Amino acid sequence: MKLHLKNPIVFFDLETTGINIANDRIVEIAILKVNVDGSEESYCYKVNPEIPIPQVTSEIHGIYDEDVKDAPTFKELGKTLAKIMEGCDIAGFNSNKFDVPLLAEEFIRADVDFDMKKRKFVDVQTIFHKMEKRTLSAAYKFYCDKDLNNAHSAEADTKATYEVLKAQLDRYEELENNIEFLNDFSSFNRNADFIGRIIFNDKGVEVFNFGKYKGKSVEEVLKKDPSYYGWMMNGDFPLFTKKVLTNIKLRSFNK
Template sequence: MTDTPHRLKLKRPLAFFDLETTGVDTVKDRIVEISILRAYPNGTHDQKTWRINPGCPIPTETSMIHGIYDEDVQDAPTFKQVAKNIAKYLEGCDLGGFNSIKFDIPMLVEEFLRADVEFDISKRRLVDAQRIFRLMEPRTLTAAYKFYCNADINDLGKGAHSADVDTFATFKVLEAQVERYPGVTVRDVFGNESQPIANDMDVLHDLCTDKMVDLAGRMCFNNDGIEVFNFGKHKNKPVEEVLDKEPAFYDWIMRGDFPLDTKRKLTEIKLRKLKQSFGK
């Protein structure tokens, strides 16, 4: 892995990270490895990796993908034991990854919530190289690294699906993306044209998180900027309207098998609506 200065234009550190987990359910599954690479405004970067004991068996089919088995983490700390150290390492950083907005960030936030460690992402820029890649060149991380960096990800060592290799590859892919698409605009699923792509974390954040309310995507913003439900019988209906007409729907979600982040965001909307009502 190279130590040459990166070319991303940063105002504050951008922390690329990748998780290996027991599965893909953010509610039920747990982290078994996390690798974080911090890229700094001065062109340097550093990287740390933690093995995590998930407190539950790792399914064999999952271990066969990332190569981490129960015996590999039996003496490792639990996430709760290292949560404060990880949060400290991420302090003051924006977050970057590959499919991070749909998976890695929701999973990480859930683990922090379970560990009772404050980890606020509301003021962090979220940049997902996969989101940009799929908009421009729909492929996998291995193909993305080959396409943008003209190299084989296996040449980085350990092969793909190792957290530290995948993290470094994602870092290099984003660096190449911002150099490849300066000034290019894309259209979202609603046909709306984005602002031009630029080597600017504010621009990339807006591109990657457009219309997102909660990390699991159970709620989103419609074209009018109104929060709507994104699933079930109330799909596309304004959240505030549903809470007003069917209060039991809030209780159903709070009792249900939904991510803690979704429940928190829904509660914030409910409390905001109550505050506005009392303020009248």
């Protein structure tokens, strides 16, 4: 089934130095851009993470320090990626929980002004888990009747993710073929940041989603306990979470 698109959509996948969103770095990014007319553009870049890649991680995705030592850094590549993704909705596999937050961190570190919150996000893994509860390789076999060779290759995973989404639309009549619906369907909650430390409650108010102030209005907490802002800003939270927190704090000053 061909996707019904109002905007171009980019399917992307990352290979990284690890799974810590705040501290780990991208070593490879693959992008499959699907235009409104259905035409496709593919991009794949190795990235110098500027930190060592742990041996155990390299053994998973096959990318070693030697492979990326001459590759551009994300700071050098960031504007190119932003241009490719400009005006596009975004899709991936487990992307809402990992790839999107980590990519947002890299854009912030590189001082690239790329507002990812303006996008619609489709997480094919979430659709799969709601419908079948398996992995990408199993999803590819289940929906496309193909074996996923070169799993953990960003380029292979990206192409497979695109094919799985199209097959999901063919299989499930209850799935609407538009990105706004898929954005909503593939989200488990209403995150204000990408990793869900701050979420919107049923009244559209940002509340903390962890710790001693879980469920409490961020704005009210910052008024009653100003030191909490400093604790979070100095803590091991992603840069995007800190950016959201700061925007809420600044907004309250202007009221």
